[in-house]
Amino acid sequence: MLAVLPAVTGQLGGAGDSISQILSILFYVIFIVFLFYGQRIQMYVMIREVEGSLYKLKYIKDEGRRIAIETIKELGKPQTDPSARVDRYLDYFTISPQSMDPAGIVYKLDHILDVRDTRLKDEVKLMAPASDEVQVNNLENTLEAAMALNYIYKVVRHYYIQGKKTLSLYIIMQLQMILPLVMKEAEAYASALKAFAYGQPIGDGVGPLVAAKLMHGYETRKVPKDCVVAEVPLEGRTALIMKAEGPGGNVGKPGDAIKAVIEENKGKIAAVIMIDAGLKLEGEMVGEVAEGVGAAIGGPGVDQYKIEEALVDYHIPIYAVIVKEDIGDAVSPMRKEISDSVDKVIERVKSVILERTKEGDKVIIFGVGNTIGIGQ
Amino acid sequence: MSENSSSATTKISTYLTMIVLIVLALSMVALISSVNLFVGGNEVAAGYLLVIGLIAMALSLYVMVQSRKRIADMKIEAPKVMTTIECRKCGFKSVREFQRGDFVFKELDPCQKCNEKMLITAIFKEVREREKPFAF
Structure with missing residues (x-):
């Protein structure tokens, strides 16, 4: 479109002369800018796109945390504010067993998953002392959904900041390409949160x-x-x-x-x-x-x-x-x-x-x- | 803290709103000037101003709509979840909104018709498909 502009404005004649000159210069400037900075401009467009999704992820993550805390307060009737404990819970991690010698790894993984399950359940019982067994299970699921959202947000933020710091097109591009799938998963976890909090079948x-x-x-x-x-x-x-x-x-x-x-x-x-x-x-x-x-x-x-x-x-x-x-x-x-x-x-x-x-x-x-x- | 940051993400930035309003005002000035020039007989300049004014107005409105859409997109709609209650004896069936504590195969109050205990037989959400159907 830019290529035909000078030709079109050139045909206006008379009053169009000065405008056609301005447009021609503008066309050359844009051409040169795109020639040298095209990739960088493309990267900024991608960064902006990732930024928009990151805002949404942050909103979803904060909502998840809020719903989890509110549900704990409502069902568990804790004596103190559970926010700090919830924040600690959201950052829990599990280290999978070493697989250099894979013999017996299934039972090692099983053991680690059992320890994790017991640990998280005990943590929920401490956060929500008044809740019964069913509510403890539901709260654990709610917190796990909030934990997943927290993790997704942190990983996307990590690559976004890394891409911005290094100005690497390839980091940003990879992130931007998988973002629709990541967002779909995050939205799924967001809708899971309420289902878990209310105990609705999924x-x-x-x-x-x-x-x-x-x-x-x-x-x-x-x-x-x-x-x-x-x-x-x-x-x-x-x-x-x-x-x-x-x-x-x-x-x-x-x-x-x-x-x-x-x-x-x-x-x-x-x-x-x-x-x-x-x-x-x-x-x-x-x-x-x-x-x-x-x-x-x-x-x-x-x-x-x-x-x-x-x-x-x-x-x-x-x-x-x-x-x-x-x-x-x-x-x-x-x-x-x-x-x-x-x-x-x-x-x-x-x-x-x-x-x-x-x-x-x-x-x-x-x-x-x-x-x-x-x-x- | 997180509540503040959360609300910050859901507000349209005042900086953006200011720019949009300024562009909108300038586009209005361009349109009025174009009318004046057209009345004064300078049709070419009036034409240019008209095009510039319309483009600027369209762009500012587009930016405004897009930023509002972004905020609307950010909110996650909670679907209405329904509970089906049935009487296994007389077949009386009713559907009501989900209440906390409901679960499938939970026994409820006796049936209005036969006095047998009612049972929750299903809990579900109805989704209106937004996706366009594909030919394949």
Whole structure:
């Protein structure tokens, strides 16, 4: 456009002469500036874009902290102001075990995660002494969401400042390129905060919801760790329905729970069916149900390892049914489409049982996920 | 401290507002001058001033709208979460707004119709899709 400007203004003639000269000079100045400083200008535009997102991240992070403190004050009735303790909690970190010699690393990681869980729960109990077990779990989840937001903000700020200090286009460019995904995740955690604070079921809870629907009305007993199991007759088989113990925010330890139930039954299990929320690809519908094989479970991999280990020992086949949703849906209050998919999942589970097992067999059905807001 | 900094991020900067207002005022002056020049017979200069005035006005309004949009974008909408309550005996069903303490399979007060205990069967949020549908 700048290239045609002098030509256009040149045709105006008369009064346009002086203006066309000014525009021509302006055109050359802009051309030279862009020739030498184009990359720098591009970088400043990117920095500005990152700055805008950083403002939003800061706002979200501060909101997260505020909601966490307010919820602790409301539920925990602490004697002193919990703000300082919350700030300390938000900066907690976990060091993963050394992996130079990877043998036995799963159990080392499991131990560190157990220590972390106990430590954080104790911290919540100190912050909110009046809260019951369910509220402690919900508060822990709320604080973990606030912790994630705090971490995202700090990392983005780190690269932003580093990019500005070094004026490195490549640092800023990388940050600017992944920023839409980072923002999406931060927004998901922001909506998760309120869900956790109020104890509302989240999208990730679709597995426990299916299990709860199957086991409701039957006697349940606790299995290690933080899980429950119920024996339910289903299509002529005995289904051992399992989930994390609700309604507090809890994922339990499905690896230990499945292993314990398999050992209780001396390995005489015809199949294990796992139900979980699965990340959908763009273009797929929220609440779509898909079926496959393998241990449907996320997280650091400890539980998946334990489940696979137990299944290999007894040669038990494992099937998976997942409900498609994106990361935002998984951590925010459960969408209607996901809640409505429960009956479809039950139908799929029944068809797997009918096709893959014989009458009188025992099957394990595990609803994997955070059981916040879902009883049994 | 964080509350102050948080509110600072949600306000339009006074510096920006001042610049926008000054540009807006100058664009108004340019438009009025263009009318005067047009009446005076100097159509070329009036044309230039009209274009400059309109561009300046459009730019200042755009900057104003964008900065307001940025603040609106920063607020995270809390979706309305609903609770479905059902009577397992007579099938009576009602949907109300979520209340703290609700959870799926929680037993509530007896049913108005059959006196059987009501049960929370679902808790969900309804999302209005904003995304444009794609052809694939």
